[in-house]
Amino acid sequence: MAGNVPEFTDDNFQAEVLDSDLPVVVDLWADWCAPCRAIAPTIEALSVELAGTIKIGKMDITANPQTPMNMGVTAIPTILLFQGGAEKGRLVGGGKTAADFKAEFSKAFGVSV
Secondary structure, eight states, rough: SSSSSSSTTTTTTTIITTTTOOOOEEEEOTTTOOHHHHHHHHHHHHHHHHTSSSSSEEEEEETOOHHHHHOOOSSEEEEEETTEEEEEEEESSSSSOOOHHHHHHHHHHOOOO
């Protein structure tokens, strides 16, 4: 798990994600997933860079299976984008750069990042 990246759980998903005043990015991952580990440094850097504008956190699907199941997640890494309690976008798979993520965040949230 990342040092300063918030951890979302089945228990805090409602409060931290759906009820958030900020747009939220949820990185669904597992420690056994190589593509998840590959994008982790990018997610962590974006979490720091965009703090106060977009909340970016991680959810370990092994420890928190209920939320991914409820969201219909069938592969990881999956990045879910929420605003105002609604899913605004979904990115599946690895191989994305910080610029790729920022472009998707801007499109989904209607903000320039």
